[in-house]
Amino acid sequence: MSSIAISRIAIIGGGNLGTSIAEGLLQTGFLLPDQLIITRRNLAPIRYLEQKGVQLLTSNSAAVQQADVVILAVKPYNVKDVLTEVAPALLPEKHLLISVVTGVTIDELTALLAKPVAVIRAMPNTAIAIRESMTCLSFKKATTEQITWTEQLFNQLGKAIVIDEKLMDAATILGACGIAYALRFIRASIQGGIEIGFDARTANLIAAQTVKGAAELLIRGNRHPEEEIDKVTTPKGCTIAGLNEMEHQGFSSSLIKGITVSYRKIARDE
Numbered sequence: 289m290s291s292i293a294i295s296r297i298a299i300i301g302g303g304n305l306g307t308s309i310a311e312g313l314l315q316t317g318f319l320l321p322d323q324l325i326i327t328r329r330n331l332a333p334i335r336y337l338e339q340k341g342v343q344l345l346t347s348n349s350a351a352v353q354q355a356d357v358v359i360l361a362v363k364p365y366n367v368k369d370v371l372t373e374v375a376p377a378l379l380p381e382k383h384l385l386i387s388v389v390t391g392v393t394i395d396e397l398t399a400l401l402a403k404p405v406a407v408i409r410a411m412p413n414t415a416i417a418i419r420e421s422m423t424c425l426s427f428k429k430a431t432t433e434q435i436t437w438t439e440q441l442f443n444q445l446g447k448a449i450v451i452d453e454k455l456m457d458a459a460t461i462l463g464a465c466g467i468a469y470a471l472r473f474i475r476a477s478i479q480g481g482i483e484i485g486f487d488a489r490t491a492n493l494i495a496a497q498t499v500k501g502a503a504e505l506l507i508r509g510n511r512h513p514e515e516e517i518d519k520v521t522t523p524k525g526c527t528i529a530g531l532n533e534m535e536h537q538g539f540s541s542s543l544i545k546g547i548t549v550s551y552r553k554i555a556r557d558e
């Protein structure tokens with residue numbers, strides 16, 4: 289759709305992720321606030337978006353009718369009802385459906401729609417609210433224009449890559465749940481930082497900015513973590529002593545086990 293002019297994007301489901309996407313989109317200039325519609329059954333918690341010019345609706349069908357692109361952001365157990373409700377309003381020649389729903393495949397979404405609407409799956413994370421999402425995309429029958437447009441959209445909201453749909457569950461764990469894992473690392477660092485002398489606010493800033501810097505070293509330098517770790521670990525020094533103790537206590541192992549348990553949980557629930 290780089291060559292397809294879109295008039296409106298409708299986000300179905302103004303919850304944690306839907307509102308994060310809306311907030312990110314508002315910062316991009318990709319569209320004007322009045323080109324964005326967001327739905328939710330109870331609009332009270334998202335009235336603040338109306339102040340920013342976004343149109344709020346309780347009717348999903350009305351939102352779909354006014355939009356060209358529909359972002360489905362409801363919980364997996366709401367998908368069947370929502371798609372049954374909006375299917376009559378979704379037109380194959382007009383609409384692109386982008387689903388951010390965990391664990392529901394393109395084939396399942398298409399079967400629920402019972403019509404050949406183009407469907408793209410996207411797995412962003414909540415950092416999309418500040419345009420720092422990692423978003424994995426997959427598709428089956430979308431047009432080149434639709435795919436290019438969707439990549440451009442999510443690249444405005446952080447970084448986007450296209451992956452095989454078979455890896456979507458893995459992308460959910462590493463990229464979307466990964467926000468929570470990273471924040472727990474930061475929280476633990478803060479707890480340690482307080483114990484060695486900092487007040488909570490200062491420890492929070494030091495821990496968060498340090499993680500941001502570490503991440504940027506990898507992203508900008510395109511390096512393996514251990515290359516950067518080698519630069520920090522003085523022989524017989526305090527860094528290696530702490531790192532080795534963390535490993536003795538199961539640091540890497542606990543993360544790897546957590547990631548694989550999260551992954552098995554998605555696979556079990558499908």
Ligand SMILES: NC(=O)C1=CN([C@@H]2O[C@H](COP(=O)(O)OP(=O)(O)OC[C@H]3O[C@@H](n4cnc5c(N)ncnc54)[C@H](O)[C@@H]3O)[C@@H](O)[C@H]2O)C=CC1
Pocket residue numbers: 300301302303304305306327328329330348361362363364366369370388389390411412413414464465
């Ligand atoms: N929260 C996250 O970090 C991520 C979530 N996801 C996926 O995104 C989807 C949404 O997740 P969250 O935003 O966390 O859930 P949420 O529960 O915060 O948001 C879902 C929203 O949909 C609304 N809703 C339910 N039925 C509706 C209906 N019939 N019409 C309109 N709105 C309706 C709910 O009121 C709620 O506000 C889920 O499928 C989740 O797996 C994907 C990546 C990251």
Ligand SMILES: O=C(O)[C@@H]1CCC=N1
Pocket residue numbers: 390460464465
């Ligand atoms: O925990 C969950 O089910 C969702 C999937 C990605 C982030 N939250």
